[in-house]
């Protein structure tokens with residue numbers, strides 16, 4: 001795993017942006033695995049700005065997102081489908097039909113997970129972007145998720161519900177379940193780019209970089225990936 005330390009959040013997303021841009025420029029039909037949450041917002045702003053100013057095109061790019069809350073429709077403002085449209089897709093020239101995310105409203109969980117695994121098979125990712133949970137989760141793969149997992153439905157831990165409640169009016173509104181790409185599926189991406197920023201990620205970053213590979217810290221599996229870049233700002237790296 002290659003570790004890049006940056007002075008602050010802005011430098012972290014600039015470095016991530018240059019990796020994404022060079023991929024899209026050299027391979028205009030690249031498949032990108034995308035993440036939601038606070039961490040990639042600055043990266044999505046840079047992609048938008050560069051698209052507007054330099055014309056980098058996403059017309060042939062395809063995307064697959066990591067996860068979606070169960071029970072939320074794509075037009076619900078708290079859904080990850082809505083997040084992606086508002087924070088990235090509506091600002092670039094990507095075709096919405098080339099973007100993929102689990103269907104939060106799917107009644108049949110098993111069928112939806114199988115549908116998504118088929119999409120992942122058909123669209124081998126050139127790059128998978130990841131944020132890091134303060135408990136070491138990647139996507140919604142919480143501690144103790146098997147490394148062999150594919151797309152599945154998870155019950156979110158209290159820790160994750162608490163972390164995510166800042167984006168809802170009240171913690172009671174945070175959905176308790178989500179569809180998520182599994183750890184095995186994440187590891188199948190050709191290249192992985194994990195970003196971590198802020199003091200509340202420091203413990204997870206320490207265990208990710210220096211701890212043992214263990215299902216107790218899902219992100220530690222990335223130590224086994226042949227091409228994983230982890231970009232961490234000063235605060236998140238403070239325990240290293």
Ligand code: F6R
Pocket residue numbers: 034035036037038039040066067130131132133134137138139140
């Ligand atoms: C988001 C996701 C999550 C987040 C993680 C960090 O699609 O899968 O694993 O990446 O919870 O969230 P932030 O960036 O909000 O700290």
